Amino acid sequence: MNSTNTSSQTSERKKSCVNCGAELTYEPGTDLITCDYCGHQETIEQSEQLFQELELHKYLQEMGAQSHSMEISMLHCKNCGGANQHIEESYKSLHCVYCTMPLIIEDSYQEDWIVPGAVLPFKxxxxxxxxxxxxxxxxxxxxxxxxxxxxxxxxxxxGLYVPYWTFDAQLVADYEGQRGDYYYVTKTVGSGKNKRTVQERRTSWSPAAGTINGFVDDTLVKATKQRGSQIPREVSNWNLDGLKNFDTKYLAGYVTEKYTIPLRDGHLVANKEAER
Ligand SMILES: [Zn+2]
Ligand SMILES: [Zn+2]
Known part of the structure; x- marks a missing residue:
């Protein structure tokens, strides 16, 4: 699981232009947020420290302490029951990304979320x-x-940011069973002119046991299950090499879906994936 050291002090900042006060939005494929009106640009600072993967069990225990969470404003679509949509303050048109019904900013409410460790920005x-x-x-x-x-x-x-949990897993399995080895015997079949020898396959069984080890890196597990937000497995082949340290600036101008599948449950799905 990924998370940064960003603590709960990280608050939402309105991303507005220092020149004209207009809204700044993330410029896909770059590390910039840009003013649509005067063209002013700001660079999203890249922290020296790369995002870390946390040890799950330890993290689950610490979660009560909220050491890696912050409050964000959320909007829920009353029309389609649409996913938990987090909209940065600078988002212009407030429409549900799923059913396009207008959303009302006054309906927004504050909610805690576990700060993502990394973000894969739009290209x-x-x-x-x-x-x-x-x-x-x-x-x-x-x-x-x-x-x-x-x-x-x-x-x-x-553009919609979709949440995922990622897990690494160390797998160890003991196995025990019967191992079958083929061997061949020569037999004579038929009689008279048709008499000939053939090879016949037999199997010899012997007890076998052992241990297999495996490491599964970056198992991605979708962190929401909402109707209308189905992303086919084939499409969600994310290039994780493009991951950046999380910064809310990357979300400016986009809708972000908050996870609805708790970390603990995501972990169970990851276990199943890893077993394949
Ligand atoms: Zn401006
Ligand atoms: Zn909707």
């Missing part, structure tokens, strides 16, 4: 993502109306 900006999406839909032999409608307005293409 494509809205324009580029929309182009790719539109091209894909246009190329479909048949596309449902809803899908076609979604391509009309680039504003409908939204």
């Amino acid at each position: 494509l900006d809205q324009k580029k993502a929309h182009q790719i999406f539109k091209k894909w839909v246009d190329g479909l032999w048949w596309a449902p109306n809803n899908l076609q409608r979604a391509t009309i307005n680039p504003e409908f293409t939204k």
